[in-house]
Amino acid sequence: MKNYLETETKNTINELTNRIKELKDNFPKDSFPPRLSDEEENKRIEAVKKQLGWGATGMEVPPLPESKVGLKFHAAAQELNLISDEFFAMRNHHAEYLRLLKEIRDQIKEYKNALNDDQDLEMTYIKEIKKLGQRIEYESIFPPNALDEMENAIRAFDSVQKKEQGSIRIKDVLLFPAGTIVASGPTCAEDGPGRWLPKPSDTFRIFGDLLKPSVGFKMIPLFWYEMMGVNRIVGFILPDWIADILPGKYPVHTSDGNVEPNFKSKVLDVVTGEFEAFKIPVPMGHIWDSFLRVFIGLMLGVIFGVPLGIFMGLNRFAKGFFDPLVELYRPVPPLAWAPLVITVFGIDNLGKVFLLFMVSFSIMIISARAGASGTQLSKIHAAHSLGASRWQILRHVIFPNSLPEILTGLRVAVGMCWGTLVAAEFLAGTTGIGFVENVARKYMQYEVIWITIFVMGMLGLLFDITLRKIIDKTTPWHGKG
Numbered sequence: 001m002k003n004y005l006e007t008e009t010k011n012t013i014n015e016l017t018n019r020i021k022e023l024k025d026n027f028p029k030d031s032f033p034p035r036l037s038d039e040e041e042n043k044r045i046e047a048v049k050k051q052l053g054w055g056a057t058g059m060e061v062p063p064l065p066e067s068k069v070g071l072k073f074h075a076a077a078q079e080l081n082l083i084s085d086e087f088f089a090m091r092n093h094h095a096e097y098l099r100l101l102k103e104i105r106d107q108i109k110e111y112k113n114a115l116n117d118d119q120d121l122e123m124t125y126i127k128e129i130k131k132l133g134q135r136i137e138y139e140s141i142f143p144p145n146a147l148d149e150m151e152n153a154i155r156a157f158d159s160v161q162k163k164e165q166g167s168i169r170i171k172d173v174l175l176f177p178a179g180t181i182v183a184s185g186p187t188c189a190e191d192g193p194g195r196w197l198p199k200p201s202d203t204f205r206i207f208g209d210l211l212k213p214s215v216g217f218k219m220i221p222l223f224w225y226e227m228m229g230v231n232r233i234v235g236f237i238l239p240d241w242i243a244d245i246l247p248g249k250y251p252v253h254t255s256d257g258n259v260e261p262n263f264k265s266k267v268l269d270v271v272t273g274e275f276e277a278f279k280i281p282v283p284m285g286h287i288w289d290s291f292l293r294v295f296i297g298l299m300l301g302v303i304f305g306v307p308l309g310i311f312m313g314l315n316r317f318a319k320g321f322f323d324p325l326v327e328l329y330r331p332v333p334p335l336a337w338a339p340l341v342i343t344v345f346g347i348d349n350l351g352k353v354f355l356l357f358m359v360s361f362s363i364m365i366i367s368a369r370a371g372a373s374g375t376q377l378s379k380i381h382a383a384h385s386l387g388a389s390r391w392q393i394l395r396h397v398i399f400p401n402s403l404p405e406i407l408t409g410l411r412v413a414v415g416m417c418w419g420t421l422v423a424a425e426f427l428a429g430t431t432g433i434g435f436v437e438n439v440a441r442k443y444m445q446y447e448v449i450w451i452t453i454f455v456m457g458m459l460g461l462l463f464d465i466t467l468r469k470i471i472d473k474t475t476p477w478h479g480k481g
Contacts, residue, residue, distance in 0.1 A: 235273020
């Protein structure tokens with residue numbers, strides 16, 4: 001097999017192997033790396049002084065070594081990079097390979113001509129064989145065992161450098177738990193999240209910048225306020241069809257080009273917000289957008305889910321009709337609906353709110369149904385005997401009995417909605433906490449990722465504490481016998 005390795009290629013392999021062995025022998029010595037000239041050393045010191053810390057550089061780790069150990073590993077990495085470049089530039093030009101490749105291709109061509117159109121498996125094998133042939137054409141094929149000595153030298157150097165790491169290995173495990181970079185041909189792909197622990201000072205600084213309205217994230221602060229005209233709020237709440245249903249016609253321009261407004265056009269200006277009004281402070285920002293989406297989706301789920309759940313708990317026909325429909329879509333994970341909902345409603349707020357409504361709707365139906373069906377008949381009969389009407393029984397007996405179950409379901413729905421919203425903002429969004437974390441993930445901004453995780457946790461805790469206070473105020477008797 002050695003006959004298939006050219007003399008020049010063999011010499012290059014031996015040279016690279018010897019350089020790796022020499023690096024392995026010199027690496028543990030105190031004299032490695034060789035001392036720089038005074039001019040080069042002064043340039044290095046000046047560059048290190050100008051170097052910023054983690055988070056401020058925009059890189060994973062500051063690129064220039066500062067300690068003696070860092071200089072040693074930096075010099076070894078530079079030498080290994082040179083060896084790697086020379087190795088990948090090496091080609092095995094051998095006429096015997098090309099002769100065998102031509103014979104194989106002639107055999108493939110003859111075999112392929114004898115195949116039928118429906119023999120897909122054989123065609124697949126032919127394609128794989130052609131891929132191997134392309135590697136031979138690129139001259140990157142080496143005989144077996146030709147690189148064994150180089151591999152052993154690399155393994156020996158790896159053992160030496162691990163011993164030299166000392167306490168650095170512990171830092172490496174803590175800061176880079178999932179590895180670093182894996183090379184695949186001419187390109188590299190990250191095989192893990194890299195550094196994950198944030199630098200506290202940078203984290204607080206970035207958090208302060210995210211709160212500033214002049215900086216924020218993508219020019220939108222995490223939480224702030226803006227002065228909004230009341231006309232915009234009125235235009236958002238009132239639908240345009242209010243003006244359409246009024247009698248009469250909208251004004252048209254006269255022959256001289258003027259348009260005389262009438263009552264209908266003035267109503268249209270009101271419902272579309274096209275009028276002057278005073279301004280009031282309105283919250284805005286990524287946190288507010290996420291909070292508002294969760295709140296609206298949750299309230300819609302409560303408004304439509306609770307009455308239907310109580311109706312199902314009191315009526316057998318309603319339970320038999322609606323229960324299969326609810327149980328059909330309830331077990332489906334919310335994220336399974338997300339692509340379809342976003343496709344139909346778009347990436348704006350409507351799609352996310354509708355997705356959250358779907359999540360909270362089923363939860364509120366089940367909790368309200370369980371509360372209504374669990375009402376004791378003795379309480380209903382007692383109310384009947386006291387002359388209560390059906391509406392009074394529903395209001396003063398059934399609904400209070402269902403309230404603990406409804407509020408507990410509300411707590412569950414809040415958690416589900418919050419998790420679903422962040423995932424939906426990951427898929428598609430231009431604002432929101434999930435959007436911030438998704439963009440930060442792409443650019444490896446780990447301090448921002450930790451900030452979003454903290455904000456999500458605090459908002460979830462705030463929701464839960466608020467609901468617990470509501471439960472304690474509205475159902476003080478619950479859980480007390």
